[in-house]
Amino acid sequence: MSDEPVVRLRGVTKTYGPVTALGDVDLDLLPGEVHCLAGENGAGKSTLIKVLTGAVARDRGDYSVAGVPLGPRPSPVETRDAGIGVVYQELSLLPDLSVLDNLTMGRFPRRFFGIVDRAAQRRTALAHLDRVGLADLDLDQPVRALPTATRQLVEIARVLGTRAKLVIFDEPTTALSEREAAALLERVAALRDAGQTVLYVTHRLEEMFEVGDRVTVLRDGRLVATRPIGEYDHDSLIQAMVGRPVQNLYPGERHGIGPPRLEVRGLRIPGFAAPVELTVHRGEIVGLAGLLGAGRSEIVRAVFGADPVHGGQVRVDGTPIPAGSPRAAARHGVALLTEDRKESGLLLELSIEANVSIASLGRVASGPVLRGGRERRHVRQAVEGLRVKYGSFDDPVTSLSGGNQQKVLLARWLATGAKVLLLDEPTKGVDVGAKADIYQAIAEMARDGIAVLVVSSYLPELLGLCDRIVVVRERRIVGELPAAEATEEGILRLTSPATSAADLSAPKASTAPMTPQAPLES
C-alpha cells in the first residue's frame, strides 16, 4: 500500500462565485485500498467526485492518475480513458436496452462498416459480469426487468469493463435493502482484495467502518484529515465531519401514547397474500421494517390512497376515509412523505413557499382567493423548529440541499395539521446534521399526538426512533417487536425470507422476544 498512488490530487480548488466548494484539497488513493470519503452534504464530496471524473474543471491544483498528470480541464472521456470509473447514485444504465448492450455501450466491438460483432460483444459482456459474480445472468433481458441490486452489479461490471484503475462508488447503497447492501460491501471488499482501488462515498458510517481502509474527511470544502479508519470510532468520525460533538442522533425516551389514531382494517392491497391489519396510536411512532420489495412502501401508499386497493378500511380517529384518493386522505389528516423526493414529492419549478403551502392552500385563502400575507405567516410557522437553511421563501425549492428539501416536505404536511404521518425512507440521501433535525421533528410531532408510521431500510434509525417495529416480509406482515427489546439481528431474522420456519420457532438466546402474527394490539 505504499507504492505510487493511483490517483494524486494536490491543492485542488474549485469555487462557484463566492462559495468555495473545494479548497486546497490533497488526496492520495493508493493501489488496492478502499478509501472512504466522509462529510456532510455540501462538504465538497460531490464536487471532488466531479473533479475526478471531469464533470467540472478544477480552478487550481494538480491531478494525476498513475503518475501521469491530467490537463487543467480534462473531459469525462479523457478521465475515463485515464482509468477513472464511477458507479453513480442514480444508475446510468439505459433501462430499455439489454444487459448486453448496456455493458458494451460506447465500446461495441466492431467489424467493417461499423457492424457490431455480436459474438465478441457477448464474450466481453460475460467476462465483465463474471467479475461481479453474475456470470449466469441473461444477457438479453432489458435492464428494466432487473431488481435494483442486480442493476447496480451490472453497472459495476460495466465500470470494471472500462479497465478502471479507480472505481468510485457514489452512495451505492441508498437504494438497497440491508441485506443487498451487505452483499454489495462484500463485493467491494472482494474487488479490493483483487487489487482494485476504490473510492467509496456514503452517508452510512457503518459501511465505512466495515469496508474502508482509510478515510478522508471533508468539511466546508476543506480537507479535515486523511487517516486509517481504525483511528476513528463512530462518534469521533461524526465529530470530525460536523466539526462539533453531536450528542445522541435520536431523540430520547418518549411517552404519552394514547388511543388508536390510525386503524387499518382488512386492507386488501394488490399483490398481498393477506389483508393488512395495523394500528398506530396517538403519539406513537411505529416502524415498518423489511427488505426492499417486501411491500413496505406499498402499505403506506395504499393507506394514503396513492394506489388502488381491493377493499378494506382505513380509519382516522374512528372516521373511515374514502379509499384510493390522496385528496380525501389529506383532507382527513393523513400525510405521506414519499420515498422519492424529486419524482413524487417536490414541485421543482416552484418556490419554497409554494412547496410548503400547496397541501394547505385552503387555510390561507378566502374562498378561492389566496392571501399573500397569510400564506407567508402560515409557511413561516410551518418551517419553524425544522432548522431549514434557506435564503428567501421565494427562492426555488431546488436551491436547497437534500436535507432541507426533505424538511420542506415535512413542513408541507405539518402545515396541514396532519393527524397521521406516513414516512417512506424519511432520511434517504440526507446528511447527519439534517437527519438529527428530522428525527427531532418527528419526535415532536408524535409528542403533539400525531400517529407516525415510518418505513426505513436503515435499522438503527428504526430502533432509535420507533416505539414499535412491524416487520413485513414477502408482502405480508409477519410480526412485531417493541423497539426497546428489538435488536438489528432480531429484526433481520424476521425480515429475511431465507430464514426457515423452524429457525423462527426456535429463537436463539441473543434474539429479542417476538410476538409473531400479533399486529393488532401493542
Next chain:
Amino acid sequence: MTTRDREVTEAAVGPESPTGQGKTAEPEVLGLGSLLGRGFGGLPVLVLLVLGLSLATDTFLTGTNLDNLGRQVSIYAIIAIGQLLVILTAGIDLSVGSVVGLSGVIAAKAVFDTAGSGSVLLAVLLALLAGAAIGLVNGVLVAILKMPPFIVTLGTLGMARGLTLLYTDGRTIQPLPRSFTSIAGGEFLGIANLIWLTVLIALLVGFGLRRTVWGRYVYAVGSNPESARLTGVPVRSVLLSVYALAGTLAALGGILLASRLGNGVPTAGTGYELQAIAACVIGGASLFGARGSALGALVGALIVGLLNNGGTLLGIDPFWLQVAIGALILVAVGVDQLQGRRRVRRGA
C-alpha cells in the same frame, strides 16, 4: 422565478388593476437582474420594439395605427392566453385554430339564419359552448384516459376543422348583420372593444393564476403531476378546467374574428395554434410546464404583432418577417436556456 413572475404581475398589472389586488403582497424591489430575467416575459423586447418603431417611423405612434395594431393583436392574444393555461400544465393545445374556425361559423350561421332578428347573445353563447365542449373532450382524453396532449389535440384539430367545413359546405357565410359585426368593430371611451376585452381577459386570467388556489394548482400540476396528486391536488379537475378554458377562449377568438371580418369563413384560424404557442414561448412560457404568465402571453402576442406591423410600416418583405419571427422564438428559448444554465452554476 415565481417571485419574478409575481413582481411582473404586480409591477405591470397592479397599477391598472381595478381591484388593486396587486398591492396586497409584500413590497419587492425590481432590480436590473429581474428586469432582464426570464420571468419578465419579453417585456424588455417589447419596450425596445416600441421605442425603435416610434423613432424609425412617423406612422407608428398614430392613433389609427395603434388602434389597428390593437385590433389585430387582440384576437391572437386571447387565444394565446388560453393556450398558456394548457402549456402551464406541460400540455399543448393544437386544436385552438380549428376551434376558432368552428366557433366563428357557428356564431355566423346562427345570426345569418335569423337574419339579425334573433339574439346575437344566444349565437355567441352557442359558439362559446361549442369551444368549451371541444376543450372538454381534449381534457377528458388527456386527464382521464391519460392520452398525450399533442396527439389528442392533433386529432381534435382535424375533427373540428372537418366539422366546420361540413357545417358550412365549405362556403363562407355572409353578409352578417351590424348587430354582430359591432362586437369587434365597436369602441368604448375611444378604445376598441377588442382591446378592452383582451385587457380584461389578461387581468382575469393573470389574477386567477397568481392569486387563487386554482392558479397555484395549475402550476403544481405543470411542475410534477404525481407530486401534485400525492399532495391532494385535484389533478384531473385542474386539467379539465384548463383545456375547457383554452377551448372557450379560442371560441371567443373565433367569434371576434368572424365579427371583425363580417363573415364566417370555414378556413378561418388555420395556423393560429402555432401563433398562440409562439406568443407563449416568446412571452417566457416553458413547454415543460409551470413557467409562464398571462401577461407574458399577452406581451408575446404583442411582440409578434409589432413585428408584423412594424415590418409593414417599414416596407420590409413579409417573407423576411416570417424568418425574423421564427428566429425570435429560437432566441427567446436560447436566452432562457443560457440563463437557466448560469443559474444552475451559481446555485451549485
